[in-house]
Amino acid sequence: MHDESNPADAWGLDTRAIRAGHRRTGEQEHGEPIFPTSSFVYESAAEAARKFGGKEPGNIYSRFTNPTVRTFEQRLAALEGGERCVATSSGMSAILATALALLSAGDEIVASRSLFGTTVSLFDKYLSKLGITTRYVELSNLEAWEAAVTPATRLMFAETPSNPLSEVVDIAALAEIARRHEAWLAIDNCFLTPALQQPLALGADLVIHSATKYLDGQGRAVGGAVVGPDTLLEEMYGVVRTCGPCLSPFNAWIFTKGLETLGLRMQAHCANARQLAEWLEAHPAVERVHYSGLASHPQHALAARQQRDFGAVLGVEVKGGREGAWSVIDATRLLSITGNLGDVKSTITHPGTTTHGRLSDDQKAAAGIREGLIRVAVGLEDLADIQADLSRGLDALVR
Numbered sequence: 001m002h003d004e005s006n007p008a009d010a011w012g013l014d015t016r017a018i019r020a021g022h023r024r025t026g027e028q029e030h031g032e033p034i035f036p037t038s039s040f041v042y043e044s045a046a047e048a049a050r051k052f053g054g055k056e057p058g059n060i061y062s063r064f065t066n067p068t069v070r071t072f073e074q075r076l077a078a079l080e081g082g083e084r085c086v087a088t089s090s091g092m093s094a095i096l097a098t099a100l101a102l103l104s105a106g107d108e109i110v111a112s113r114s115l116f117g118t119t120v121s122l123f124d125k126y127l128s129k130l131g132i133t134t135r136y137v138e139l140s141n142l143e144a145w146e147a148a149v150t151p152a153t154r155l156m157f158a159e160t161p162s163n164p165l166s167e168v169v170d171i172a173a174l175a176e177i178a179r180r181h182e183a184w185l186a187i188d189n190c191f192l193t194p195a196l197q198q199p200l201a202l203g204a205d206l207v208i209h210s211a212t213k214y215l216d217g218q219g220r221a222v223g224g225a226v227v228g229p230d231t232l233l234e235e236m237y238g239v240v241r242t243c244g245p246c247l248s249p250f251n252a253w254i255f256t257k258g259l260e261t262l263g264l265r266m267q268a269h270c271a272n273a274r275q276l277a278e279w280l281e282a283h284p285a286v287e288r289v290h291y292s293g294l295a296s297h298p299q300h301a302l303a304a305r306q307q308r309d310f311g312a313v314l315g316v317e318v319k320g321g322r323e324g325a326w327s328v329i330d331a332t333r334l335l336s337i338t339g340n341l342g343d344v345k346s347t348i349t350h351p352g353t354t355t356h357g358r359l360s361d362d363q364k365a366a367a368g369i370r371e372g373l374i375r376v377a378v379g380l381e382d383l384a385d386i387q388a389d390l391s392r393g394l395d396a397l398v399r
């Protein structure tokens with residue numbers, strides 16, 4: 001029988017992205033089917049009892065067993081090199097499920113300061129209510145991580161490279177600190193995806209995804225996932241089953257098809273981003289480009305060692321402070337002015353007044369979010385058109 005649900009470890013990444021996780025039904029379909037059903041039926045009362053009792057595998061109810069969702073989970077697990085994946089309704093619920101599964105009152109998280117803003121809100125506003133406290137440290141400073149860990153630390157949490165300044169942490173070194181202190185290390189791998197970075201292979205315990213970004217890649221659906229060892233993922237599965245932040249089969253299908261082109265898309269994103277970064281760095285209206293793929297980036301060597309490529313999110317500081325940055329954004333006609341990223345469509349935003357707008361001036365200064373900073377998430381349009389769109393505002397700044 002044709003069964004691609006357990007890919008040979010020997011498969012390359014693109015083969016896994018295209019083939020893993022699909023078990024053909026009796027209809028002999030070539031593409032992955034969608035099962036838009038809330039529940040499943042049994043041949044007999046005895047079969048129902050066995051399935052409910054966990055004595056026999058099989059589908060029960062789509063909050064926790066749906067074949068379309070399972071295909072996405074198995075495909076992503078294969079890509080990240082993890083034993084198991086649990087899909088969730090969003091990236092945020094993937095992080096919430098991780099916290100609920102692993103932490104109790106009195107436990108501590110040590111996290112990088114440069115996290116996705118809503119992750120910080122989740123930790124500070126909601127997990128704090130459950131008696132879980134979070135300390136923040138500078139992402140790349142390993143001594144700061146070490147110093148922030150206490151006997152109560154159970155989870156270390158980082159995004160690398162960071163948004164929007166492209167800072168990088170040595171994942172293997174961080175994993176070593178986590179191991180020594182018997183804490184789990186979770187890496188939010190949203191910005192690079194398994195096509196460019198596999199944190200589990202570097203020693204992380206868990207990988208977290210907002211599938212909303214590059215895994216879909218075309219801005220069509222919201223979803224998330226956690227990948228890691230079966231023992232930990234069984235706990236996440238329990239949280240999703242009980243608390244209910246499950247992924248819909250429709251969205252799971254979109255992500256499954258999105259993964260098929262992940263390798264190609266990430267290559268193309270990176271190629272566009274690298275050329276745009278070099279071009280921007282040479283532009284007289286640009287003071288600095290933050291991108292780990294540039295030789296000028298302080299952690300370029302580490303990024304080159306730990307990542308297969310450098311991703312497609314650029315921090316660009318332009319002349320003229322906020323006024324200068326806003327004028328460049330407002331002069332665009334092609335790029336989408338939006339906080340989203342991970343899309344074939346390029347997006348542009350002013351972090352200081354949008355994604356990082358809730359930070360105080362001191363917090364912005366500490367995070368390196370200057371008034372003249374623009375974030376460009378480079379899509380797959382023709383490079384010349386992206387350049388022309390940015391030139392309009394940039395050229396005006398130095399005219």
Ligand SMILES: *Cc1c(COP(=O)(O)O)cnc(C)c1O
Binds near residue numbers: 091212213
């Ligand atoms: C978008 C994002 C999230 C949250 O994901 P949602 O799918 O929007 O809930 C988490 N982490 C990072 C790095 C993100 O970019």
